[in-house]
Amino acid sequence: MARAAGPSRRDRNAQEKQDRIFRAASELFAERGYSAVTTQEISERADVGAGTLFRYAASKSELLLMVFNEELRAALEAGKERMTRADNAVEAIMMLLGPAVQRARERTDDSAAYQRELLFGDAAERYRSEGLALVARLEAAIGGVLTGAAERRGLDVDSEAIRVASVSVFAAMHLAIARSSTGAHGSADVYEDLRVQVAQIVEGALAILPGAPFESSPAPRSERGTGEQEQGENEP
Amino acid sequence: MARAAGPSRRDRNAQEKQDRIFRAASELFAERGYSAVTTQEISERADVGAGTLFRYAASKSELLLMVFNEELRAALEAGKERMTRADNAVEAIMMLLGPAVQRARERTDDSAAYQRELLFGDAAERYRSEGLALVARLEAAIGGVLTGAAERRGLDVDSEAIRVASVSVFAAMHLAIARSSTGAHGSADVYEDLRVQVAQIVEGALAILPGAPFESSPAPRSERGTGEQEQGENEP
DNA sequence: CCAAAAAACGGAGTACACTCATAAATGAGG
DNA sequence: CCTCATTTATGAGTGTACTCCGTTTTTTGG
Numbered sequence: 001m002a003r004a005a006g007p008s009r010r011d012r013n014a015q016e017k018q019d020r021i022f023r024a025a026s027e028l029f030a031e032r033g034y035s036a037v038t039t040q041e042i043s044e045r046a047d048v049g050a051g052t053l054f055r056y057a058a059s060k061s062e063l064l065l066m067v068f069n070e071e072l073r074a075a076l077e078a079g080k081e082r083m084t085r086a087d088n089a090v091e092a093i094m095m096l097l098g099p100a101v102q103r104a105r106e107r108t109d110d111s112a113a114y115q116r117e118l119l120f121g122d123a124a125e126r127y128r129s130e131g132l133a134l135v136a137r138l139e140a141a142i143g144g145v146l147t148g149a150a151e152r153r154g155l156d157v158d159s160e161a162i163r164v165a166s167v168s169v170f171a172a173m174h175l176a177i178a179r180s181s182t183g184a185h186g187s188a189d190v191y192e193d194l195r196v197q198v199a200q201i202v203e204g205a206l207a208i209l210p211g212a213p214f215e216s217s218p219a220p221r222s223e224r225g226t227g228e229q230e231q232g233e234n235e236p
Numbered sequence: 237m238a239r240a241a242g243p244s245r246r247d248r249n250a251q252e253k254q255d256r257i258f259r260a261a262s263e264l265f266a267e268r269g270y271s272a273v274t275t276q277e278i279s280e281r282a283d284v285g286a287g288t289l290f291r292y293a294a295s296k297s298e299l300l301l302m303v304f305n306e307e308l309r310a311a312l313e314a315g316k317e318r319m320t321r322a323d324n325a326v327e328a329i330m331m332l333l334g335p336a337v338q339r340a341r342e343r344t345d346d347s348a349a350y351q352r353e354l355l356f357g358d359a360a361e362r363y364r365s366e367g368l369a370l371v372a373r374l375e376a377a378i379g380g381v382l383t384g385a386a387e388r389r390g391l392d393v394d395s396e397a398i399r400v401a402s403v404s405v406f407a408a409m410h411l412a413i414a415r416s417s418t419g420a421h422g423s424a425d426v427y428e429d430l431r432v433q434v435a436q437i438v439e440g441a442l443a444i445l446p447g448a449p450f451e452s453s454p455a456p457r458s459e460r461g462t463g464e465q466e467q468g469e470n471e472p
Numbered sequence: 473c474c475a476a477a478a479a480a481c482g483g484a485g486t487a488c489a490c491t492c493a494t495a496a497a498t499g500a501g502g
Numbered sequence: 503c504c505t506c507a508t509t510t511a512t513g514a515g516t517g518t519a520c521t522c523c524g525t526t527t528t529t530t531g532g
Contacts (some may be wrong), residue, residue: 049482204440285512
């Protein structure tokens with residue numbers, strides 16, 4: 001069997017193992033949950049040595065990131081799809097977040113673990129930065145919605161303000177997912193809250209944009225520079 | 237030596253050990269950082285057996301929560317103090333968050349770990365719920381500022397909206413701390429961003445309050461109920 | 473086709489958080 | 503003061519994520 005300059009045997013082997021590992025991890029997490037699965041089990045099901053596993057993912061949590069990045073990627077696509085059917089900014093963002101939020105409702109614990117590893121895991125590991133790139137794309141999409149809304153209202157688009165608001169929206173979603181798993185706080189449907197949070201952030205971002213109708217009384221931005229000094233020093 | 241119905245010997249012993257453990261953990265975390273310290277070291281410095289440690293804190297992360305709860309408590313007091321000197325809502329909230337944010341800048345990694353454990357740790361463990369209670373107090377304080385601002389603008393105070401906005405503010409702070417440790421995202425001073433985020437959230441919360449000047453064009457809240465169905469089902 | 477070099481593999485070994493069976497300490501009752 | 507019951511302390515033991523180095527496989531070069 002001739003091979004037309006394709007990937008070498010080594011590469012093919014690596015790819016196969018990669019696939020087996022991905023499948024094994026994905027299945028086991030789905031069956032029993034991230035925390036209840038051992039790396040031994042994953043390596044066994046993937047039919048590789050216990051040590052080999054760690055040549056393909058630097059840690060157990062990287063395996064989770066590897067698997068759930070794909071989920072997030074898919075959810076993001078689906079969200080972008082749906083988004084087009086919304087008729088205002090808040091709805092558009094909710095549509096965008098919808099599929100990801102829905103996944104989180106179905107697989108509470110593992111989704112929370114994913115959020116945890118995504119934001120708190122060892123930086124500079126492959127799958128983590130992949131995941132962060134997805135988050136960046138999500139935020140960019142949110143930013144797009146906000147930009148559109150601003151333009152429709154005839155406001156000057158300040159990309160910084162919009163970027164920052166997008167981060168807030170992600171932060172709210174992140175916390176909603178975290179809370180739904182640990183029952184933190186006084187409960188109250190966290191996902192209903194999320195809609196309100198998004199509405200507030202959207203409204204606030206647009207209200208503050210230069211050229212907004214009017215910046216109601218107490219100026220939200222103080223005049224004195226970018227203000228670094230009033231955060232810190234405990235000793236006078 | 238007579239003893240006037242005070243705590244029993246047992247209680248005193250327990251209290252002493254508790255103190256020694258707290259001090260040992262606090263010192264070691266400060267010296268070398270949470271992740272580099274082993275529970276062995278802590279139990280040795282506290283002069284208790286390795287097993288005893290876990291009678292006073294259910295896990296290593298509970299030790300972190302135990303120690304940093306006090307930091308947060310102090311920061312919160314300091315923040316409430318400073319807050320009174322602010323002349324608008326955004327400044328007040330930044331003052332309130334200031335000390336906690338400052339601590340996070342000084343001890344990036346451990347603060348991030350604290351946030352992680354606080355939000356993602358095992359629910360129903362003592363120090364975690366203590367920490368969550370502090371967060372609730374922080375959010376209540378933020379809510380107080382917002383209520384004041386709303387009243388000063390002559391708006392009807394919707395406590396739900398205000399509660400939810402307070403959660404957003406905490407979410408933004410939480411993520412700012414998480415990011416500053418892992419260098420996630422494109423960087424850009426996360427704490428400068430935080431000020432803008434707070435301004436946007438405050439403005440948005442007030443803008444949406446019933447009785448607000450006018451709810452600019454695309455209605456932030458859709459009319460059709462509380463909207464659960466448009467988040468979910470992937471299959472039609 | 474063979475030999476040497478390089479890369480990938482794998483399982484025994486390690487470190488560390490946490491548990492558990494046993495021992496020590498304390499308090500209550502006589 | 504002594505005995506017994508109950509609570510608390512302890513460190514050897516356990517499970518598990520991860521590492522390390524000898525072995526095997528693959529590639530390269532002649």
